[in-house]
Amino acid sequence: MDSREWFLGTPYRVARQFENMADDSNTGAATVERLAGRDLNQDGKVINLVICGNSRFYDYQWLEEQLEQWIKWNAHPDLIIIGGASGVDYLAERWANNYAIPMAIFSEAWNEPRRGLEDTGRPEASPTLGDKMLEHATHLIAFPGPKSKWTTIMIKRARELGIPGVEVPTPPEGEA
Template sequence: MEHYKLAVIGSRSFTNEGLLNQKLDERKEQIDIIVSGGADGADSLAEKWAEKNGVPTKIFDPNHERDVGGAYRIRNEKIANECDVLIAFWDGASKGTEYTIEFARKLNKEVKVYTFQ
């Protein structure tokens, strides 16, 4: 069974904690660490899951002082670079989530996208 760093990202409007918990529970034995961006929605729900399940986290908060004008993009690239596998909960509209999905794919990371409305 392969272990990996799992990035969990998503739209800030994502609130389906049951779906997120189910998808993370399915991979629980393989997850070494949860990588995330500290945002509301999927990111914070993944952090909550990790805490409950004793899984360490690495949170990349955007640095607006250092990365003026590009803090979110740079944060999203760091998340994609850090992970082995990326799971996204995407509303089909969030540009930041879309960018991170595409960036991770360009890095040949395994990407799984769950869309919601």
């Protein structure tokens, strides 16, 4: 294996995409424009996966198991598209980072930055966030909770747009 072609087990041209992701001025929209529609993992399929869900859910192991099952039945995603909220969004960021999957995080849709794992007191994101996330999506996996207003909107909107989606309700024991 030529060290110039591979970096940490990842094709070098894919690993180079991560350089710009560390730049705080790089928005979710800009990342999607740059990476969406590309077969970054070179498996012959383009998967731009929107992950959304319950902002009060914090069971990483459960979420990881669900995402692994999704991959088993579909394919490995080339790009993860996330809204930048707490709960499922935060866990999805961690998961994508752990598996070196490029992400587009729409943190610019919020008036204030997320302060950590829990999202207390921050106003809702812009109402246009969902459409921006779905614009380049090929698939959606949603993890709604009992009070997941925006997740429900995302599921409905994805269906209207004809984007294949899976809805997996979060178990109550993972909620804060």
